Every structure is written in structure tokens, then in C-alpha cells.
Amino acid sequence: xxxxxxxxxxxxxxxxxxxxxxxxxxxxxxxxxxxxxxxxxxxxxxxxxxxxxxxxxxxxxxxxxxxxxxxxxxxxxxxxxxxxxxxxxxxxxxxxxxxxxxxxxxxxxxxxxxxxxxxxxxxxxxxxxxxxxxxxxxxxxxxxxxxxxxxxxxxxxxxxxxxxxxxxxxxxxxxxxxxxxxxxxxxxxxxxxxxxxxxxxxxxxxxxxxxxxxxxxxxxxxxxxxxxxxxxxxxxxxxxxxxxxxxxxxxxxxxxxxxxxxxxxxxxxxxxxxxxxxxxxxxxxxxxxxxxxxxxxxxxxxxxxxxxxxxxxxxxxxxxxxxxxxxxxxxxxxxxxxxxxxxxxxxxxxxxxxxxxxxxxxxxxxxxxxxxxxxxxxxxxxxxxxxxxxxxxxxxxxxxxxxxxx
Ligand SMILES: [Zn+2]
Numbered sequence: 474x475x476x477x478x479x480x481x482x483x484x485x486x487x488x489x490x491x492x493x494x495x496x497x498x499x500x501x502x503x504x505x506x507x508x509x510x511x512x513x514x515x516x517x518x519x520x521x522x523x524x525x526x527x528x529x530x531x532x533x534x535x536x537x538x539x540x541x542x543x544x545x546x547x548x549x550x551x552x553x554x555x556x557x558x559x560x561x562x563x564x565x566x567x568x569x570x571x572x573x574x575x576x577x578x579x580x581x582x583x584x585x586x587x588x589x590x591x592x593x594x595x596x597x598x599x600x601x602x603x604x605x606x607x608x609x610x611x612x613x614x615x616x617x618x619x620x621x622x623x624x625x626x627x628x629x630x631x632x633x634x635x636x637x638x639x640x641x642x643x644x645x646x647x648x649x650x651x652x653x654x655x656x657x658x659x660x661x662x663x664x665x666x667x668x669x670x671x672x673x674x675x676x677x678x679x680x681x682x683x684x685x686x687x688x689x690x691x692x693x694x695x696x697x698x699x700x701x702x703x704x705x706x707x708x709x710x711x712x713x714x715x716x717x718x719x720x721x722x723x724x725x726x727x728x729x730x731x732x733x734x735x736x737x738x739x740x741x742x743x744x745x746x747x748x749x750x751x752x753x754x755x756x757x758x759x760x761x762x763x764x765x766x767x768x769x770x771x772x773x774x775x776x777x778x779x780x781x782x783x784x785x786x787x788x789x790x791x792x793x794x795x796x797x798x799x800x801x802x803x804x805x806x807x808x809x810x811x812x813x814x815x816x817x818x819x820x821x822x823x824x825x826x827x828x829x830x831x832x833x834x835x836x837x838x839x840x841x842x843x844x845x846x847x848x849x850x851x852x853x854x855x856x857x858x859x860x861x862x863x864x865x866x867x868x869x870x871x872x873x874x875x876x877x878x879x
Contacts, residue, residue: 488565489565613649661843694747
């Protein structure tokens, strides 16, 4: 008989072979591979004796009744969709590790005090419709008409995809309202290099960082590159370069603040013209909203000074604003206790990336566990978590579940 770790590793391998492309791993909302993965996960849940149902949007739920089936449940889970040319662990590991932890508990003939609902969300990455968290959003309330009307690249709307796949037959709405659940726990690969640097296999997550996205334009004057002396120039690109370096210094001086300029466009964009305008993006994240606000204010001040000194006009356009999602202190402490019991560590890290917990936090307390991944690599076919670290994650989850009190 396979150990729970061996069966988890085999399941990760099986899921990674279910793809919409023969060339790489990709599973998007309600695609054939997405539904095949959902079916396989349903089978694994049934094998554990769970009561399994699926929602019309492809999310799967397995229920383990526990000693008091009518008590408020604890939710576990992660997402079964992937990015394009994905790795095998992002999302899948959270579902499979939770299954393995429950398998260990059942193998010891233990009964948990209240129901556990294991959720495999059909969409978190948002690849098909360019909108994130569809799976978890639809379990906390029906998707609104505006969202349902969003179309994919083939012109198929979300509502048409839901009613057109056949997966809606025998579907059961999966819905939770505010206060109905004890909490939501998710295990996920870290998708960064902090655990690897710290030589820790796992950590508990303090919260999910808030994020601000901005579009900045500096406008100067397009002049001849040969005839305009340096002192007379209003070069938008060198102004942007100074702003970008100022943003980098600001973030370096205030960890865990992170600021990224991922895109820049200049006009007119010719080798013999001084750039008239430079437009660049800012992605600024911090686990505390007040620190994010302070960083934005500081950045605005510095950009204004740079623009004024260089005779450039500054346009500062906020594009997106997502508040931080703190993890629940009680659940987080319980998870920390299990982390320490298994690894001896007390590592607590913020998550710079968004997760389904952002949505679940609207209806219940949330907590998260991160597992080290090699070289911090994720959203890439070389994404890898070692069997030892996965085993560690399963042991922490299983210790946590065994410690639950009625
Ligand atoms: Zn993920």
C-alpha cells in the first residue's frame, strides 16, 4: 500500500498529464482538461469516502462528515486550473496535500470533530476570461451579470461556457454565506525564494499583500538628438529612468514593500530623437494597507520633484487597487503551532501573490501554509517542490487537523 506521500506524488504526476495542449500543461476554466481534472479529483475524494458534488462552473467539493455533521465546517482547498505552460504544483498541490492529510487521519481511524469541506476551485488564474478567482467568487455568491457576460478569445461568454459544457448537468450549487464556516485553510507553493534562502521547508502566511497598479506618463519635448545641448533638454525617458530608480530605492529601504516597473513605452521612439514622452507601469505591494498608502504618497512626492527639476509634466493614473488580506490570528497561530511541531520553525511570511483566500476572507477567517519551491520558480514547467517538503506540508496539515477541538 502506498503511503499518503507516495500517493500524493503520484497524483501530482497524474494531474500534470491532464492538459488542453499536447505540448505543455494548461487547464483553463471549463476546458476539457479542466473538467477531466475535476472528475479525477472527484474520484479521489470518493475513494476517501467523501460525499462529492460539483458546481456548474466546474468547482468540486468533497465533504467528510466528522463527529457532528451538522456543525459548521472547516474549508480546505486550492485551485485546479493552471496558467499556460504551467508547472505541476501551483494549485494542484494544495488540493492533493489536503487529500493526503485527510487520508492519514482516516488511516488512523480518527474522526474529526466537525465536517471538513475540501474544495477544488475551477478557476483562480483567470487565463481564459482574463478575470481572476472565478471559482472562489462563485461560491460566496452568484457571479454578477457583468462578469457572466465576459467573453473569451473565441467570443464565448462565461454564462455560455457554463451552460454549454454539459458539466452543469447534475450540478449542485456550492454556496457559503458569511459566518457559515469556521475558516478556510490553503496550502500553496511559496512561488518565491525566501524559504529557500532561509533553508526552511515551509512557513505560515501572515497575510496577502495589497496591491496598487499605476500608469505613469512623463512628458517633455521631442528634440533633435544632435543639435540640442544636454542643458536644454527635457528628456522624458531619462526622467522616467530616474523615477524608476527612485522607486527601486524606496522599496529597498522599506521591506517587505515591493515595487516593479514591468512595462515602458516611449514616444517617438527613434534613435535620433529625444523622447517626448515615457509611459510606464508601477506595481506596488505591501501586506499593510497603511504602509502601501504611505509608499504611494512618498513615490508621488519623489516623482513630482524629479519631473519639476527636469521640466517634465507628470501624469499619475491609479489603475487598480486591491486591499491587503490579513490572515486570521487564531487560525494562523494554530497553523504555526503545527508548523513548529513538525519542522521546529516559527517562520511567518507575507504572500506577495494573490490567492483564493482573498475571496474566502469575505465570508470566514483564513490561514495559509507555504511550501518551499525550487529556485522560487512558479508559472513555469520547471516548477518543483521536493517530496520531502511536500511530505512536510502534509504532516503540518495533518497535525493541524488532528489538533482540532470540538
Ligand atoms: Zn496558485
